[in-house]
Amino acid sequence: MEELDVEPPLTLIPGVDSNRKQMCFAWGPGEMLVYETLFPKEHAEKRPGCPNIFIVRKDQDVYSQTLRKLFNESHGIFVGLQRSEEELAGKSRKAQLVRVSKNYRSVIRACMEEMHQLAISTRDPELQCQHSTQVSILSAMELIWNLCEILFVEVVPAGHLLLHLLDWVRLHICDVDSMVREVLSSENPSKHKDFWNAVDIFVLQGRMDDARHLLSKEASANPTSMGMCKILDDLMKKMPILTIGNTQTLTEMELKWQHWHEECQRYLQDGTFASNPHMESICKILLGDENTILEKKELMTTWYHFLVTRLVYSHPTVKPVELRFYAQSSLNLFLGGESSPEPLDSILMAAFEFEIHQVIKECSIALSNWWFVAHLADLLDHCKLLQSHNLYFGSNMREFLLLEYASGLFSHHSLWQLGVDYFDHCPEYGKVYLELHIERIPLNTEQKALKVLRICEQRQMHEQVRSICKIMAMKAVRNNRLGSALSWSIRAKDAAFATLISDRFLKDYCERGSFSDLDLIDNLGPSMLLSDRLTFLGKYREFHRLYGEKRFSEAAKLLLMLMTARIAPCSFWMTLLIDALPLLEQKEVIFSAEQTYELMRCLEDLTAGKTDNQKLQVDDFETTKVEILRLALARNLARAIVKEGTLEGS
Amino acid sequence: MEDFSAKFVSQKISKTRWRPVPAAALQPPELFATGSWDNEENKISVWSVGDFGSLGPNGEYQGEPQLLCDIRHHGDVMDMQFFDQERIVAASSTGNVTIFRHHQNNQTLSVNQQWERAHYHVDPDTPFYGGASCTGVICNNPEIVTVGEDGRINLFRADHREAVRTIENADSSTLHAVTFLRTTEILTVNSIGQLKIWDFRQQRNEPSQIFSLTGDRIPLHCVDRHPNQQHIVATGGQDGMLSIWDVRQGSMPVSLLNAHEAEMWEVHFHPSNPDHLFTCSEDGSLWHWDTSTDVSEKPSFFHQGGRSTTLLSHTANQSVISAWLSNNPTKDRMEITNLVPNQTLSVNSLDVLGPCLVCGTDAEAIYVNRHLFA
Structure with missing residues (x-):
């Protein structure tokens, strides 16, 4: 067995003092029953035991009302992805996978927004805290998913890679947006205390057009700095960028970049911006000066923002494989040994290092539900990225995670229906799991x-x-x-x-x-x-119907057949024979002589089959019945012989 | 699918019903009610799709339904009908039948009247009896008829505390659905594929007529009657088959149409446009059956309408009847569209009124289309 990665979390059972009492448990499919055990010791004082049985649930998130929407909506996407089995090849297949990935993310976002609405609308502080935690978890999920989408699903080549990473940063670092809005909406933006912070943010996020727009405010408000603004504006405008759909080669891009870089360097060295420290620092950022960028730590808030900014201004054509070096050093520089990396940091780091299994492993440990890892692993498996990996238990990682997730759904009183489709797409153990779970509904x-x-x-x-x-x-x-x-x-x-x-x-x-x-x-x-x-x-009912309709001879035939063909159980023969009585007593002869003989044989079989011992126990009533039957049969036989004889004779 | 707005509601929806619009009103319905099932706590909810508030704060169109109010419902909501503009009758898996009142001034729901254990099982060994699921309910103000797993038929009248009439052991199998044929007659379908007519004027506790599918005993799950031509009845079965019956003649369906791949949970004629029919199923599809196409080009099949309709056979409506009753309706005059493709979980319920359709699914979503015939 492998070593444990983390200490398992401790769950305290309320009302049970584990120091003094013993506890027992029983496994269920998705939950566990926990109860106190009582071993009565002699002489020990009798204390009242805990009257409760506790249900400990493994997967709490399944019970969240808001997350149910996530489970239901993503279920549809999941099933769609499984059905789309590799009919498309190459580019269109990739586009399809990216679309699926984006759908998953938009579901996470919708759920996050709803959770956020709940958090701000509720008055209960505890609930509010719960919702806010969920919002941050969902937001982290989306952040990780987005990065995985860029690196593993879309596999963006060098050059375009940074554009995607910039979008990624812009999408997720939105704390600063409110500050920018405040600056812009003020009467005199350039005099606002956060004016330069806002410009810096735009530059750090590579949003050149926004930065230039803001800078023009300064230029118009402050004539003395107009010249400087003009030059800085020009530099920003000229910054070479690879755009999607541009046919520029990387070498061309690098040449242009070198040229632009030298121009910035010239302006910095001849002290053009010396009189304005804000503009000077912006120019330094454009030159990719690590220390200057690092000074803006507060504006970037995270190390991965720092990483992307640093790459934009120093290594614009970074290749995916090179990311790991910059990522590690950015993390170290940013944290500066002051704090240790959090789980989210290690997950992102693992992604930058292209350690897909590490990403999934860390996520499994850090997140409170299986939804994320199960769906991500499935998507990456469809990208053919997980095949090589085999677990020492179960079949493979994808299936293992899906099984865990679906089992969680099955332990829920209502969501179990979703679990079925997940089990369906686990080729090895899915069916067995489904069989075991479905019987417990x-x-x-x-x-x-x-x-x-x-x-x-x-x-x-x-x-x-x-x-x-x-x-x-x-x-x-x-x-x-x-x-x-x-x-x-x-x-x-x-x-x-x-x-x-x-x-x-x-x-x-x-x-x-x-x-x-x-x-x-x-x-x-x-x-x-x-x-x-x-x-x-x-058939017996049919007999009654025929009898009711006065179709006597058909009824008689059927009745006899029920006994002679041994369809009727022996225990029922007496009842059938009694049913024959009214037919035997009809004015008209219904049973023929032959049929009567057969009836008689049936009656004899019935009485002869019984042992002497049983015969002794037969009460008078039973004997009377037999007597009556014999009489009726004999009379009918006589009538039948006479009638048949007459008919033949005539 | 583009015409549909979907909303995920965190509960599996078992029933959806439009609130009826006043007869004189021409506007489309604005409110609908939903019932949930299989939750620890089930609910009856009222939703609005009205025009008020349809423009969001930023001026964008918000098509999705807004929750107005909800109330706890004991047990799964097995069936639900609007009794009038503000009262909703719900059938519960606990055997209770409850009337809820929707207070529109303050948007709340409250229990108005309840018949506890209207459906129940009798345990032969103990005097205790437990509730049996009430599977179907239909209203015709002031009367309410319910049917259940216990094979009982109850006739209630709003404001009466006791049932007006109960037919014990009306059916030896489970009754799945009920609808009014005429004011004193009802139709029921059961789990051995029979369609029965009951006449409340007769004191006998026997159906006045029994229709059945040949031999196969495939359970029937839903039934609806043609709004104008009361002898035309549609039922849906466990195998997803749509059967059309003419209750004036024969004891077998006039036509059997292969439809869904699993249980058909509901079938509805469009109330004002009965050449359109809607069905939904466990297989996750919602079908729109349209017999109105090609009517003008194909006057040749008018003769199928039968004696009663020949006089009026030139109006569109009349020709439709013949379309439903013709022997082979699928062949050339029926257009069928699946309204919610790619849905994998059951569509449990649907309702149509005017240009609007609403349906609810086990994927915990409700879909609303307000431009059916656009």
């Missing part, structure tokens, strides 16, 4: 049972289909709904259970003398053949 209504059943049937999970139908059939039996119970067992093709229910129907008939649930029994159709007893039930 409580089935409180038939409609829910039908939904679960549909999931199982679509995936040919016969075992589960049977078990669900059986559960529902049992419930129906307990509620005395034999009709429903029969429907469920027919659906599961559960012959044994159908037999059991048919017997209940027959028992009810014997007790009450009439059938319940005729609408069902009359409409069994081919499903009647599921079990012998069910066939008998259907």
